[in-house]
Amino acid sequence: MAERVTQGTLFDGLQGSSEAGPWTPGRWAGASQAMAPPAPEAVELHSDVTTLEDLREAVLECKRCDLRSGCRGVVFGEGDPRANLMLVGEGPGAVEDELGRPFVGPAGKLLDKILEAAGFARREVYIANIVKCRPPGNRLPTPEEAARCLPNLKAQIRVIAPRLIVCLGALSTQIMVDAKARITSARGTWYERKGLRIMPTFHPAALLRDPSKKRAVWEDFKKVRAAYEDLRSSEGAGSQNPGPQNAGLRSEG
Numbered sequence: 653m654a655e656r657v658t659q660g661t662l663f664d665g666l667q668g669s670s671e672a673g674p675w676t677p678g679r680w681a682g683a684s685q686a687m688a689p690p691a692p693e694a695v696e697l698h699s700d701v702t703t704l705e706d707l708r709e710a711v712l713e714c715k716r717c718d719l720r721s722g723c724r725g726v727v728f729g730e731g732d733p734r735a736n737l738m739l740v741g742e743g744p745g746a747v748e749d750e751l752g753r754p755f756v757g758p759a760g761k762l763l764d765k766i767l768e769a770a771g772f773a774r775r776e777v778y779i780a781n782i783v784k785c786r787p788p789g790n791r792l793p794t795p796e797e798a799a800r801c802l803p804n805l806k807a808q809i810r811v812i813a814p815r816l817i818v819c820l821g822a823l824s825t826q827i828m829v830d831a832k833a834r835i836t837s838a839r840g841t842w843y844e845r846k847g848l849r850i851m852p853t854f855h856p857a858a859l860l861r862d863p864s865k866k867r868a869v870w871e872d873f874k875k876v877r878a879a880y881e882d883l884r885s886s887e888g889a890g891s892q893n894p895g896p897q898n899a900g901l902r903s904e905g
């Protein structure tokens with residue numbers, strides 16, 4: 653039977669407290685105005701999709717917000733479809749839009765180095781963004797754009813069923829952890845819910861602007877590595893992500 657993911661079930665309470673309500677458009681710190689909630693059908697978007705390839709085909713056709721008309725194409729994401737570790741950035745930049753791949757520009761090259769230093773091969777993790785289409789001028793997505801795209805990300809997380817997620821940057825953190833979170837204080841901390849652990853850290857682009865942040869990111873990724881090793885040892889070295897059936901991420905809806 654198709655699983656259902658209702659808005660808020662994946663993201664609410666992620667601070668380890670039920671006090672943090674579900675993310676809604678317009679709630680994050682960068683929002684300048686309250687936005688209309690996504691259309692009701694968005695709640696169940698892709699609920700019948702069970703494979704990442706099918707989801708990819710569906711999302712590549714997405715035109716749910718105006719970003720699609722201003723970019724070359726949808727940058728769906730890439731990596732191991734059964735990755736235990738997923739990284740979620742903000743949105744594609746110019747190089748990503750041109751190549752159709754996430755994190756392949758200057759910030760992506762730095763991310764590759766960070767992953768390598770932490771002992772991860774890029775192919776063993778999964779990399780995606782909050783929005784799948786490039787915002788013009790590399791601006792941040794608006795709350796409405798993020799809201800429109802959120803069902804796509806939720807479906808990705810449901811199908812991949814990672815055990816660990818790293819939020820790259822403030823926007824990803826505010827959407828996935830707490831709308832009021834500040835990256836400077838939220839980074840380096842694990843936020844848990846139902847077997848899914850989320851770690852915010854600085855976006856690699858922030859490191860390019862301010863290299864003094866590299867030390868903090870290195871410390872964060874050491875924690876990510878340790879958690880990853882704990883997973884491997886608790887489930888048996890070499891064990892693979894069992895998929896959504898066993899990852900504790902199915903919706904109650």
Ligand code: SF4
Nearest residue numbers: 714716717720785801
């Ligand atoms: S950004 Fe997301 S919601 Fe908007 S058109 Fe692209 S895939 Fe669809």
